[in-house]
Amino acid sequence: MDTQTQTAAAPVAGFEFTQEKPVALTDRAIAKVKEAMEQQKLDSHCLRVAVVGGGCSGFNYDLDLVRESKAGDLVYDIAGLNLAVDKMSARFLDGTVIDFVETLQGAGFKFNNPKAKSTCGCGSSFSA
Secondary structure (H helix, E strand, C coil): CCCHHHCCCCCCCCCCCCCCCCCCCHHHHHHHHHHHHHCCCCCCCCEEEEEEECCCCEEEEEEEEEEECCCCCCEEECCCCCEEHHHHHHHCCCEEEEEEEEEECCEEEEECCCCCCCEECCCCCCEE
């Protein structure tokens, strides 16, 4: 099955995009992040989502479990998971839904970003 032609997954029920909440996660993504946090005993950490320069298309997505958000981050709760997004990244990620997918080729987080003009084959790099 070609994952590039799949319909974008819906964010967790009840989530509404706002300027202060530019990124959503699916139920599968939230479950996978919480599972990783539990396995690594990172109970008080949050998921930090960012855009960094690089990659074959110009920008890369970055996910990290951090103890504390950085000053100026947008921080909000999605189904009991604290999410932090820096304001520069929020401009590139506005409306993005992060899903967790498992295919024959592997498993990982997939970014469904309406701001991405193009993406690379690996799905972790995009141009805006």
